Ligand SMILES: Nc1ncnc2c1ncn2[C@@H]1O[C@H](COP(=O)(O)OP(=O)(O)OP(=O)(O)O)[C@@H](O)[C@H]1O
């Protein structure tokens with residue numbers, strides 16, 4: 173029996189219409205022929221340069237593309253087409269985003285209510301405290317406003333908010349900027365736990381080293397399209413890399429001597 177992927181993105185394309193002058197409208201294609209598949213219990217990293225369309229992929233899955241974007245291809249969730257209507261029902265529950273930017277937190281809302289999406293029942297409150305504890309945050313964190321949090325705490329609050337409802341699919345868009353190596357590692361450990369809890373995690377990052385350490389599979393993304401998919405263990409050795417861009421990314425990693433010149437393809 174074939175396993176059904178939690179998420180299956182097939183031939184995704186995203187383009188924007190932009191006005192050139194007053195009357196001429198131009199279509200700019202930013203993502204083309206993108207394929208990603210995720211199964212329960214695994215972490216798949218999408219690695220690519222800035223501007224390659226990683227966040228757009230996340231937003232396409234979550235049904236939050238900007239109004240001037242149009243999308244082609246097919247996204248399915250647990251074997252069924254993920255329509256706009258369906259994703260709106262699942263978003264924030266079965267499908268959760270850990271956003272790229274800490275500014276996604278509501279600055280005027282205390283952490284506790286934010287994590288439980290303003291639910292006031294006892295169970296939700298209890299769950300919030302458990303989640304905080306799980307991520308090494310004290311009970312007092314509940315009563316803090318976002319501006320009172322350090323960078324690392326804010327990141328953990330974003331993750332807490334995402335996992336409160338025990339999602340089956342977590343999309344993490346660059347969850348580690350601003351964190352030191354030890355904190356970044358801890359955050360990655362949290363994603364592994366989430367995956368072990370039978371969720372699928374899509375980890376978006378430009379940090380190949382972090383991806384190798386954390387993910388099961390790595391999808392290399394360049395100029396809006398999938399270049400190659402590799403097992404993290406193969407990438408760690410650097411042996412089975414076919415595409416020159418992937419090889420360049422790999423060579424640019426600190427442990428491989430940072431041959432930056434070659435990475436600037
Ligand atoms: N609303 C928009 N209108 C036109 N172009 C857009 C819009 N939003 C994004 N783009 C373009 O889409 C491309 C991909 O953007 P995206 O944010 O997905 O990149 P990214 O890979 O997440 O980069 P980063 O690593 O910097 O976060 C960019 O070149 C950007 O200019």
Ligand code: NI
Nearest residue numbers: 226227228272
């Ligand atoms: Ni991005």
